[in-house]
Amino acid sequence: MTQGRSIRLFLVDGTPNGLLTAEIMNWTGHVLTGPRTKLSELVQRPECGRTGIYFLVGPDPDNSLRPLVYIGESDDVSTRLKQHNRPEVAGPGGGKDFWERVCLITSKDQNLTKAHVKYLESLLIKNAGDVGRCKLINGTAHEYINLPESDRADMAFFTEQIRTVLPVLGFDFLRGRATPVSQQLAGAPEVLPQSPKFVLEVPRHGIKAKGQEVDGEFFVLEGSMARDQWVGVNGGYKALFQQLCDDNVLVAAEGSLRRFAADYAFSSPSAAAAVVSGRSANGREQWKVEGTGQTYAGWQDQQVSAAATEAESNSPLD
Known part of the structure:
Protein backbone atom coordinates (compact mmCIF):
# COMPACT_ATOMS: atom_id res chain seq x y z
CA MET A 1 0.00 0.00 0.00
CA THR A 2 1.30 3.46 -0.92
CA GLN A 3 2.14 5.56 2.13
CA GLY A 4 0.51 8.91 2.79
CA ARG A 5 2.25 12.19 2.04
CA SER A 6 2.14 15.61 3.69
CA ILE A 7 1.78 18.64 1.41
CA ARG A 8 1.96 22.13 2.85
CA LEU A 9 -0.15 24.75 1.03
CA PHE A 10 0.09 28.49 1.65
CA LEU A 11 -2.33 31.10 0.32
CA VAL A 12 0.06 34.01 -0.27
CA ASP A 13 -2.61 36.72 -0.23
CA GLY A 14 -5.15 34.80 1.83
CA THR A 15 -7.55 34.15 -1.05
CA PRO A 16 -8.21 30.82 -2.83
CA ASN A 17 -7.89 32.40 -6.29
CA GLY A 18 -4.60 34.20 -5.71
CA LEU A 19 -0.99 33.05 -5.49
CA LEU A 20 -0.39 29.69 -3.86
CA THR A 21 2.78 27.90 -2.76
CA ALA A 22 3.13 24.18 -2.11
CA GLU A 23 5.85 21.99 -0.60
CA ILE A 24 6.14 18.27 0.11
CA MET A 25 7.81 17.12 3.32
CA ASN A 26 11.43 16.03 2.71
CA TRP A 27 11.46 17.36 -0.86
CA THR A 28 13.66 20.29 -1.85
CA GLY A 29 11.21 21.44 -4.52
CA HIS A 30 9.05 24.55 -4.15
CA VAL A 31 5.87 25.21 -6.17
CA LEU A 32 4.39 28.62 -6.91
CA THR A 33 1.20 28.96 -8.92
CA GLY A 34 -1.39 31.59 -9.72
CA PRO A 35 -3.68 33.01 -12.40
CA ARG A 36 -2.31 35.14 -15.21
CA THR A 37 -4.20 38.08 -13.73
CA LYS A 38 -1.77 37.93 -10.80
CA LEU A 39 1.34 37.83 -12.99
CA SER A 40 2.56 41.28 -11.89
CA GLU A 41 2.64 40.04 -8.30
CA LEU A 42 4.00 36.60 -9.16
CA VAL A 43 7.07 37.85 -11.05
CA GLN A 44 8.10 39.92 -8.02
CA ARG A 45 8.41 36.80 -5.88
CA PRO A 46 12.02 35.69 -5.16
CA GLU A 47 11.27 32.21 -6.58
CA CYS A 48 10.85 33.75 -10.04
CA GLY A 49 14.47 34.86 -10.12
CA ARG A 50 15.73 31.30 -9.70
CA THR A 51 16.44 28.49 -12.12
CA GLY A 52 13.35 26.38 -12.61
CA ILE A 53 10.66 24.68 -14.65
CA TYR A 54 7.37 26.39 -15.49
CA PHE A 55 4.03 25.40 -16.96
CA LEU A 56 1.64 27.66 -18.88
CA VAL A 57 -1.88 26.21 -18.87
CA GLY A 58 -5.05 27.32 -20.66
CA PRO A 59 -8.20 25.98 -22.33
CA ASP A 60 -8.18 24.46 -25.78
CA PRO A 61 -11.00 26.07 -27.82
CA ASP A 62 -11.12 22.97 -30.02
CA ASN A 63 -11.25 20.43 -27.18
CA SER A 64 -12.89 21.19 -23.84
CA LEU A 65 -11.67 17.88 -22.38
CA ARG A 66 -7.95 18.63 -22.49
CA PRO A 67 -6.06 21.84 -21.68
CA LEU A 68 -3.30 23.41 -23.72
CA VAL A 69 0.04 23.23 -21.90
CA TYR A 70 3.46 24.72 -22.54
CA ILE A 71 6.41 23.36 -20.52
CA GLY A 72 9.52 25.50 -20.33
CA GLU A 73 12.71 26.06 -18.33
CA SER A 74 14.83 29.09 -17.53
CA ASP A 75 17.57 30.26 -15.20
CA ASP A 76 15.43 33.39 -14.65
CA VAL A 77 11.79 32.39 -14.81
CA SER A 78 10.46 35.93 -14.30
CA THR A 79 12.15 37.15 -17.48
CA ARG A 80 10.72 34.25 -19.49
CA LEU A 81 7.22 34.78 -18.11
CA LYS A 82 7.33 38.45 -19.06
CA GLN A 83 8.25 37.40 -22.60
CA HIS A 84 5.35 34.95 -22.74
CA ASN A 85 2.96 37.66 -21.56
CA ARG A 86 3.68 39.92 -24.52
CA PRO A 87 1.44 39.91 -27.61
CA GLU A 88 1.88 36.62 -29.42
CA VAL A 89 4.68 36.53 -31.99
CA ALA A 90 6.29 33.76 -33.97
CA GLY A 91 9.43 32.04 -32.76
CA PRO A 92 10.60 30.45 -29.49
CA GLY A 93 10.32 32.45 -26.29
CA GLY A 94 7.74 34.82 -27.73
CA GLY A 95 4.34 35.80 -26.37
CA LYS A 96 1.65 33.16 -25.93
CA ASP A 97 -2.00 34.12 -25.73
CA PHE A 98 -3.63 30.82 -24.72
CA TRP A 99 -2.58 30.52 -21.09
CA GLU A 100 -4.62 31.50 -18.04
CA ARG A 101 -2.62 29.91 -15.22
CA VAL A 102 1.08 29.53 -14.52
CA CYS A 103 2.93 27.13 -12.25
CA LEU A 104 6.66 27.19 -11.60
CA ILE A 105 8.88 24.68 -9.80
CA THR A 106 12.14 25.76 -8.22
CA SER A 107 14.37 24.41 -5.46
CA LYS A 108 14.39 25.60 -1.87
CA ASP A 109 18.13 24.94 -1.63
CA GLN A 110 18.69 26.55 -5.07
CA ASN A 111 20.73 23.55 -6.22
CA LEU A 112 18.92 23.20 -9.55
CA THR A 113 21.26 24.09 -12.40
CA LYS A 114 20.57 24.91 -16.03
CA ALA A 115 21.53 21.34 -16.93
CA HIS A 116 19.09 19.98 -14.34
CA VAL A 117 16.10 21.97 -15.60
CA LYS A 118 16.83 21.19 -19.25
CA TYR A 119 16.79 17.50 -18.33
CA LEU A 120 13.61 17.99 -16.27
CA GLU A 121 11.95 19.78 -19.17
CA SER A 122 12.75 16.85 -21.44
CA LEU A 123 11.35 14.32 -18.93
CA LEU A 124 8.18 16.29 -18.26
CA ILE A 125 7.38 16.91 -21.94
CA LYS A 126 7.75 13.19 -22.58
CA ASN A 127 5.62 12.30 -19.55
CA ALA A 128 2.86 14.73 -20.56
CA GLY A 129 2.83 13.29 -24.07
CA ASP A 130 2.69 9.71 -22.78
CA VAL A 131 -0.13 10.41 -20.32
CA GLY A 132 -2.20 12.18 -23.00
CA ARG A 133 -4.26 14.41 -20.70
CA CYS A 134 -3.34 17.65 -22.50
CA LYS A 135 -2.31 19.10 -25.84
CA LEU A 136 1.32 20.17 -25.67
CA ILE A 137 2.28 23.44 -27.32
CA ASN A 138 5.93 22.35 -27.21
CA GLY A 139 5.60 19.57 -29.73
CA THR A 140 8.26 16.85 -29.59
CA ALA A 141 10.51 16.64 -26.54
CA HIS A 142 14.24 17.02 -27.16
CA GLU A 143 16.19 14.33 -25.35
CA TYR A 144 18.79 15.83 -23.04
CA ILE A 145 21.30 13.32 -21.69
CA ASN A 146 24.30 15.52 -20.79
CA LEU A 147 23.87 14.88 -17.09
CA PRO A 148 25.78 12.50 -14.76
CA GLU A 149 24.03 9.27 -13.84
CA SER A 150 23.55 10.30 -10.20
CA ASP A 151 21.99 13.61 -11.24
CA ARG A 152 19.64 11.83 -13.63
CA ALA A 153 18.46 9.65 -10.73
CA ASP A 154 17.90 12.77 -8.60
CA MET A 155 15.90 14.41 -11.37
CA ALA A 156 13.77 11.27 -11.84
CA PHE A 157 12.83 11.55 -8.15
CA PHE A 158 12.22 15.29 -8.56
CA THR A 159 9.89 14.55 -11.47
CA GLU A 160 7.87 12.07 -9.41
CA GLN A 161 7.34 14.70 -6.71
CA ILE A 162 6.15 17.18 -9.34
CA ARG A 163 3.69 14.61 -10.64
CA THR A 164 2.45 14.06 -7.07
CA VAL A 165 1.88 17.70 -6.14
CA LEU A 166 0.46 19.16 -9.37
CA PRO A 167 -2.88 17.26 -9.30
CA VAL A 168 -3.43 18.55 -5.75
CA LEU A 169 -3.24 22.07 -7.23
CA GLY A 170 -5.68 21.26 -10.02
CA PHE A 171 -3.15 20.45 -12.76
CA ASP A 172 -4.00 16.94 -13.99
CA PHE A 173 -1.98 16.82 -17.18
CA LEU A 174 0.89 14.84 -15.59
CA ARG A 175 -1.29 12.59 -13.45
CA GLY A 176 -0.59 9.00 -14.35
CA ARG A 177 -3.41 6.71 -15.34
CA ALA A 178 -4.21 3.61 -13.33
CA THR A 179 -2.54 0.46 -14.64
CA PRO A 180 -4.81 -1.12 -17.26
Whole structure:
Protein backbone atom coordinates (compact mmCIF):
# COMPACT_ATOMS: atom_id res chain seq x y z
CA MET A 1 0.00 0.00 0.00
CA THR A 2 1.30 3.46 -0.92
CA GLN A 3 2.14 5.56 2.13
CA GLY A 4 0.51 8.91 2.79
CA ARG A 5 2.25 12.19 2.04
CA SER A 6 2.14 15.61 3.69
CA ILE A 7 1.78 18.64 1.41
CA ARG A 8 1.96 22.13 2.85
CA LEU A 9 -0.15 24.75 1.03
CA PHE A 10 0.09 28.49 1.65
CA LEU A 11 -2.33 31.10 0.32
CA VAL A 12 0.06 34.01 -0.27
CA ASP A 13 -2.61 36.72 -0.23
CA GLY A 14 -5.15 34.80 1.83
CA THR A 15 -7.55 34.15 -1.05
CA PRO A 16 -8.21 30.82 -2.83
CA ASN A 17 -7.89 32.40 -6.29
CA GLY A 18 -4.60 34.20 -5.71
CA LEU A 19 -0.99 33.05 -5.49
CA LEU A 20 -0.39 29.69 -3.86
CA THR A 21 2.78 27.90 -2.76
CA ALA A 22 3.13 24.18 -2.11
CA GLU A 23 5.85 21.99 -0.60
CA ILE A 24 6.14 18.27 0.11
CA MET A 25 7.81 17.12 3.32
CA ASN A 26 11.43 16.03 2.71
CA TRP A 27 11.46 17.36 -0.86
CA THR A 28 13.66 20.29 -1.85
CA GLY A 29 11.21 21.44 -4.52
CA HIS A 30 9.05 24.55 -4.15
CA VAL A 31 5.87 25.21 -6.17
CA LEU A 32 4.39 28.62 -6.91
CA THR A 33 1.20 28.96 -8.92
CA GLY A 34 -1.39 31.59 -9.72
CA PRO A 35 -3.68 33.01 -12.40
CA ARG A 36 -2.31 35.14 -15.21
CA THR A 37 -4.20 38.08 -13.73
CA LYS A 38 -1.77 37.93 -10.80
CA LEU A 39 1.34 37.83 -12.99
CA SER A 40 2.56 41.28 -11.89
CA GLU A 41 2.64 40.04 -8.30
CA LEU A 42 4.00 36.60 -9.16
CA VAL A 43 7.07 37.85 -11.05
CA GLN A 44 8.10 39.92 -8.02
CA ARG A 45 8.41 36.80 -5.88
CA PRO A 46 12.02 35.69 -5.16
CA GLU A 47 11.27 32.21 -6.58
CA CYS A 48 10.85 33.75 -10.04
CA GLY A 49 14.47 34.86 -10.12
CA ARG A 50 15.73 31.30 -9.70
CA THR A 51 16.44 28.49 -12.12
CA GLY A 52 13.35 26.38 -12.61
CA ILE A 53 10.66 24.68 -14.65
CA TYR A 54 7.37 26.39 -15.49
CA PHE A 55 4.03 25.40 -16.96
CA LEU A 56 1.64 27.66 -18.88
CA VAL A 57 -1.88 26.21 -18.87
CA GLY A 58 -5.05 27.32 -20.66
CA PRO A 59 -8.20 25.98 -22.33
CA ASP A 60 -8.18 24.46 -25.78
CA PRO A 61 -11.00 26.07 -27.82
CA ASP A 62 -11.12 22.97 -30.02
CA ASN A 63 -11.25 20.43 -27.18
CA SER A 64 -12.89 21.19 -23.84
CA LEU A 65 -11.67 17.88 -22.38
CA ARG A 66 -7.95 18.63 -22.49
CA PRO A 67 -6.06 21.84 -21.68
CA LEU A 68 -3.30 23.41 -23.72
CA VAL A 69 0.04 23.23 -21.90
CA TYR A 70 3.46 24.72 -22.54
CA ILE A 71 6.41 23.36 -20.52
CA GLY A 72 9.52 25.50 -20.33
CA GLU A 73 12.71 26.06 -18.33
CA SER A 74 14.83 29.09 -17.53
CA ASP A 75 17.57 30.26 -15.20
CA ASP A 76 15.43 33.39 -14.65
CA VAL A 77 11.79 32.39 -14.81
CA SER A 78 10.46 35.93 -14.30
CA THR A 79 12.15 37.15 -17.48
CA ARG A 80 10.72 34.25 -19.49
CA LEU A 81 7.22 34.78 -18.11
CA LYS A 82 7.33 38.45 -19.06
CA GLN A 83 8.25 37.40 -22.60
CA HIS A 84 5.35 34.95 -22.74
CA ASN A 85 2.96 37.66 -21.56
CA ARG A 86 3.68 39.92 -24.52
CA PRO A 87 1.44 39.91 -27.61
CA GLU A 88 1.88 36.62 -29.42
CA VAL A 89 4.68 36.53 -31.99
CA ALA A 90 6.29 33.76 -33.97
CA GLY A 91 9.43 32.04 -32.76
CA PRO A 92 10.60 30.45 -29.49
CA GLY A 93 10.32 32.45 -26.29
CA GLY A 94 7.74 34.82 -27.73
CA GLY A 95 4.34 35.80 -26.37
CA LYS A 96 1.65 33.16 -25.93
CA ASP A 97 -2.00 34.12 -25.73
CA PHE A 98 -3.63 30.82 -24.72
CA TRP A 99 -2.58 30.52 -21.09
CA GLU A 100 -4.62 31.50 -18.04
CA ARG A 101 -2.62 29.91 -15.22
CA VAL A 102 1.08 29.53 -14.52
CA CYS A 103 2.93 27.13 -12.25
CA LEU A 104 6.66 27.19 -11.60
CA ILE A 105 8.88 24.68 -9.80
CA THR A 106 12.14 25.76 -8.22
CA SER A 107 14.37 24.41 -5.46
CA LYS A 108 14.39 25.60 -1.87
CA ASP A 109 18.13 24.94 -1.63
CA GLN A 110 18.69 26.55 -5.07
CA ASN A 111 20.73 23.55 -6.22
CA LEU A 112 18.92 23.20 -9.55
CA THR A 113 21.26 24.09 -12.40
CA LYS A 114 20.57 24.91 -16.03
CA ALA A 115 21.53 21.34 -16.93
CA HIS A 116 19.09 19.98 -14.34
CA VAL A 117 16.10 21.97 -15.60
CA LYS A 118 16.83 21.19 -19.25
CA TYR A 119 16.79 17.50 -18.33
CA LEU A 120 13.61 17.99 -16.27
CA GLU A 121 11.95 19.78 -19.17
CA SER A 122 12.75 16.85 -21.44
CA LEU A 123 11.35 14.32 -18.93
CA LEU A 124 8.18 16.29 -18.26
CA ILE A 125 7.38 16.91 -21.94
CA LYS A 126 7.75 13.19 -22.58
CA ASN A 127 5.62 12.30 -19.55
CA ALA A 128 2.86 14.73 -20.56
CA GLY A 129 2.83 13.29 -24.07
CA ASP A 130 2.69 9.71 -22.78
CA VAL A 131 -0.13 10.41 -20.32
CA GLY A 132 -2.20 12.18 -23.00
CA ARG A 133 -4.26 14.41 -20.70
CA CYS A 134 -3.34 17.65 -22.50
CA LYS A 135 -2.31 19.10 -25.84
CA LEU A 136 1.32 20.17 -25.67
CA ILE A 137 2.28 23.44 -27.32
CA ASN A 138 5.93 22.35 -27.21
CA GLY A 139 5.60 19.57 -29.73
CA THR A 140 8.26 16.85 -29.59
CA ALA A 141 10.51 16.64 -26.54
CA HIS A 142 14.24 17.02 -27.16
CA GLU A 143 16.19 14.33 -25.35
CA TYR A 144 18.79 15.83 -23.04
CA ILE A 145 21.30 13.32 -21.69
CA ASN A 146 24.30 15.52 -20.79
CA LEU A 147 23.87 14.88 -17.09
CA PRO A 148 25.78 12.50 -14.76
CA GLU A 149 24.03 9.27 -13.84
CA SER A 150 23.55 10.30 -10.20
CA ASP A 151 21.99 13.61 -11.24
CA ARG A 152 19.64 11.83 -13.63
CA ALA A 153 18.46 9.65 -10.73
CA ASP A 154 17.90 12.77 -8.60
CA MET A 155 15.90 14.41 -11.37
CA ALA A 156 13.77 11.27 -11.84
CA PHE A 157 12.83 11.55 -8.15
CA PHE A 158 12.22 15.29 -8.56
CA THR A 159 9.89 14.55 -11.47
CA GLU A 160 7.87 12.07 -9.41
CA GLN A 161 7.34 14.70 -6.71
CA ILE A 162 6.15 17.18 -9.34
CA ARG A 163 3.69 14.61 -10.64
CA THR A 164 2.45 14.06 -7.07
CA VAL A 165 1.88 17.70 -6.14
CA LEU A 166 0.46 19.16 -9.37
CA PRO A 167 -2.88 17.26 -9.30
CA VAL A 168 -3.43 18.55 -5.75
CA LEU A 169 -3.24 22.07 -7.23
CA GLY A 170 -5.68 21.26 -10.02
CA PHE A 171 -3.15 20.45 -12.76
CA ASP A 172 -4.00 16.94 -13.99
CA PHE A 173 -1.98 16.82 -17.18
CA LEU A 174 0.89 14.84 -15.59
CA ARG A 175 -1.29 12.59 -13.45
CA GLY A 176 -0.59 9.00 -14.35
CA ARG A 177 -3.41 6.71 -15.34
CA ALA A 178 -4.21 3.61 -13.33
CA THR A 179 -2.54 0.46 -14.64
CA PRO A 180 -4.81 -1.12 -17.26
CA VAL A 181 -6.66 -4.15 -15.95
CA SER A 182 -5.15 -6.47 -18.57
CA GLN A 183 -1.66 -5.56 -17.34
CA GLN A 184 -2.63 -6.08 -13.70
CA LEU A 185 -4.08 -9.48 -14.48
CA ALA A 186 -0.70 -10.45 -15.92
CA GLY A 187 1.06 -9.41 -12.71
CA ALA A 188 1.53 -10.93 -9.31
CA PRO A 189 -1.57 -11.91 -7.28
CA GLU A 190 -1.06 -9.09 -4.79
CA VAL A 191 -1.69 -6.44 -7.48
CA LEU A 192 -4.91 -7.94 -8.85
CA PRO A 193 -7.88 -5.56 -8.83
CA GLN A 194 -10.28 -6.02 -5.94
CA SER A 195 -13.57 -5.27 -7.68
CA PRO A 196 -15.53 -7.92 -9.58
CA LYS A 197 -16.13 -7.61 -13.29
CA PHE A 198 -19.23 -5.70 -14.34
CA VAL A 199 -21.30 -6.20 -17.49
CA LEU A 200 -23.47 -3.72 -19.39
CA GLU A 201 -25.72 -5.13 -22.11
CA VAL A 202 -28.18 -3.56 -24.57
CA PRO A 203 -29.27 -6.71 -26.47
CA ARG A 204 -31.42 -4.97 -29.11
CA HIS A 205 -28.36 -3.04 -30.30
CA GLY A 206 -25.84 -5.89 -29.83
CA ILE A 207 -23.98 -3.95 -27.16
CA LYS A 208 -22.06 -5.87 -24.52
CA ALA A 209 -19.29 -4.30 -22.48
CA LYS A 210 -17.27 -5.38 -19.48
CA GLY A 211 -15.78 -3.13 -16.85
CA GLN A 212 -13.79 -3.19 -13.64
CA GLU A 213 -12.93 -0.65 -10.97
CA VAL A 214 -9.22 -0.06 -10.36
CA ASP A 215 -7.63 2.60 -8.13
CA GLY A 216 -10.76 4.75 -8.11
CA GLU A 217 -11.26 4.70 -11.88
CA PHE A 218 -13.79 2.63 -13.81
CA PHE A 219 -12.18 0.76 -16.71
CA VAL A 220 -14.09 -0.47 -19.73
CA LEU A 221 -12.12 -3.49 -20.90
CA GLU A 222 -10.56 -4.09 -24.28
CA GLY A 223 -12.91 -5.85 -26.70
CA SER A 224 -16.07 -4.34 -25.20
CA MET A 225 -18.68 -3.31 -27.75
CA ALA A 226 -20.31 0.14 -27.83
CA ARG A 227 -22.76 2.03 -30.03
CA ASP A 228 -21.21 3.34 -33.24
CA GLN A 229 -22.39 6.94 -32.76
CA TRP A 230 -23.75 9.31 -30.14
CA VAL A 231 -27.56 9.26 -30.27
CA GLY A 232 -28.33 11.21 -27.11
CA VAL A 233 -28.85 14.94 -26.68
CA ASN A 234 -25.97 17.33 -27.22
CA GLY A 235 -23.72 17.92 -24.27
CA GLY A 236 -23.07 15.43 -21.51
CA TYR A 237 -20.46 12.89 -22.56
CA LYS A 238 -20.87 13.47 -26.30
CA ALA A 239 -17.50 15.25 -26.51
CA LEU A 240 -15.80 12.38 -24.68
CA PHE A 241 -17.41 9.84 -27.02
CA GLN A 242 -16.14 11.75 -30.04
CA GLN A 243 -12.70 12.15 -28.50
CA LEU A 244 -12.36 8.39 -27.97
CA CYS A 245 -13.37 7.82 -31.60
CA ASP A 246 -10.80 10.36 -32.78
CA ASP A 247 -8.09 8.78 -30.59
CA ASN A 248 -8.90 5.30 -31.94
CA VAL A 249 -9.83 4.02 -28.50
CA LEU A 250 -13.25 3.28 -30.03
CA VAL A 251 -12.75 1.70 -33.46
CA ALA A 252 -15.24 0.57 -36.07
CA ALA A 253 -16.59 -2.97 -35.68
CA GLU A 254 -19.15 -5.11 -37.52
CA GLY A 255 -22.63 -3.69 -37.86
CA SER A 256 -23.56 -0.46 -36.12
CA LEU A 257 -21.04 -0.95 -33.33
CA ARG A 258 -17.65 0.22 -32.14
CA ARG A 259 -15.11 -1.79 -30.19
CA PHE A 260 -12.77 -0.70 -27.40
CA ALA A 261 -9.28 -1.24 -28.84
CA ALA A 262 -7.75 -1.02 -25.35
CA ASP A 263 -8.76 -0.78 -21.70
CA TYR A 264 -9.90 2.77 -20.97
CA ALA A 265 -10.30 4.46 -17.58
CA PHE A 266 -13.36 6.63 -16.95
CA SER A 267 -13.96 8.93 -14.01
CA SER A 268 -17.19 7.16 -13.07
CA PRO A 269 -19.42 4.20 -14.00
CA SER A 270 -21.95 6.63 -15.50
CA ALA A 271 -19.33 8.17 -17.81
CA ALA A 272 -18.39 4.66 -18.95
CA ALA A 273 -22.04 3.65 -19.43
CA ALA A 274 -22.82 6.79 -21.43
CA VAL A 275 -19.96 6.20 -23.88
CA VAL A 276 -20.89 2.53 -24.26
CA SER A 277 -24.58 3.36 -24.80
CA GLY A 278 -24.06 6.48 -26.91
CA ARG A 279 -26.38 8.46 -24.65
CA SER A 280 -26.69 9.59 -21.05
CA ALA A 281 -26.94 6.64 -18.68
CA ASN A 282 -27.02 5.84 -14.98
CA GLY A 283 -24.00 3.60 -14.74
CA ARG A 284 -24.65 2.81 -11.10
CA GLU A 285 -27.78 0.93 -12.17
CA GLN A 286 -26.82 -0.29 -15.64
CA TRP A 287 -23.52 -1.95 -14.78
CA LYS A 288 -24.24 -5.38 -13.22
CA VAL A 289 -21.88 -7.71 -11.40
CA GLU A 290 -21.00 -10.55 -13.77
CA GLY A 291 -22.66 -13.78 -12.74
CA THR A 292 -25.00 -12.30 -10.10
CA GLY A 293 -26.81 -9.41 -11.77
CA GLN A 294 -26.26 -7.17 -8.75
CA THR A 295 -26.07 -3.49 -9.75
CA TYR A 296 -22.90 -1.48 -9.24
CA ALA A 297 -24.83 0.66 -6.72
CA GLY A 298 -25.85 -2.44 -4.76
CA TRP A 299 -22.31 -3.83 -4.84
CA GLN A 300 -20.82 -0.53 -3.66
CA ASP A 301 -23.36 -0.20 -0.85
CA GLN A 302 -22.44 -3.72 0.22
CA GLN A 303 -18.75 -2.76 0.33
CA VAL A 304 -19.46 0.37 2.38
CA SER A 305 -21.64 -1.54 4.86
CA ALA A 306 -19.01 -4.25 5.26
CA ALA A 307 -16.29 -1.64 5.87
CA ALA A 308 -18.44 0.15 8.45
CA THR A 309 -19.17 -3.13 10.24
CA GLU A 310 -15.47 -3.99 10.33
CA ALA A 311 -14.61 -0.53 11.67
CA GLU A 312 -17.19 -0.90 14.45
CA SER A 313 -15.89 -4.33 15.41
CA ASN A 314 -12.31 -3.03 15.57
CA SER A 315 -13.14 0.09 17.58
CA PRO A 316 -12.25 0.06 21.31
CA LEU A 317 -15.09 -0.47 23.74
CA ASP A 318 -16.41 2.60 25.57
